[in-house]
Amino acid sequence: MYREITSLHNPLVKHFVRLRQNSDYRYNCKSLIIAGIKPVNELCAHLTPKILLASDEHLIPQNLPAESAMIANDGILRKVSGMLNPEGVVAEFLMPPQANLSGMKRIIALEGINDPGNLGSLLRTALALGWEGAFLLDESCDPYNEKALRAARGATFRLPMRQGSWEELQELIAHNKLEPIAADLEGVGAKDIDCQKPLLLLLSNEAHGLSDRAAQSCKKVSIPLSGQMESLNVAAAGAILMSALK
Secondary structure: OOEEEOOOOOHHHHHHHHHHHOHHHHHHHOEEEEEOHHHHHHHHOOOOOOEEEEOOHHHOOOOOOHHHEEEEOHHHHHHHHOOOOOOOEEEEEEOOOOOOOOOOOEEEEEEOOOOHHHHHHHHHHHHHOOOOEEEEEOOOOOOOOHHHHHHHOOHHHHOOEEEEOHHHHHHHHHHHOOEEEEEEEEEEOHHHOOOOOOEEEEEEOOOOOOOHHHHHHOEEEOOOOOOOOOOOOHHHHHHHHHHHOO
16 A cells, blocks of 8 residues: 655655756755656666655556555646656656766767757767767756756666766876867868777857867867758757767
């Protein structure tokens, strides 16, 4: 028999809302929330949630300990998920630990990616195309933002990821003997990059372009365009380059 939550003022409801809305609170708790039947079930196959809320007990994954699940009405699920039509399951999971990325030969670095949808899509693409890890520079948005989590489709938990400073990234490049390359409108084609070498691909804010430090430290690589458009969305450009540089 599962416990039931009926009040929007329940402390657990307030906790879930703060996890969704407040980055500082997420990092203090080292927790995040995932909404949706398929994403939650996929994670529950490998991880036990701290607590799971479901509109019906039949939506609770099998073998989940009873103390880890509760029944909540649709109003509560809308509140905690931030979705008008939630699928009926929202769960709190521990935040993935920071990875050190040591020894990896294909890493993406994200600099100033402030759109959570783009960031999540890049993580998803990196995992799908066999890149080994991601380094998120301090200026990028929170990968545990609700929109970033939805766009990543579980890659946040499966792709080794580290957040850090430019100096830490430079240390990683040196330690792993990576060739740093950066996407830029003016650069060589992917065919001119030696893909036999260990590579770090840096993708930056599409509005502002590369930072001066990245421009000075990285070899630039570009994607030939027809001339009908000046540039590509960073998630699209990243996908093309990650595929070309595998």
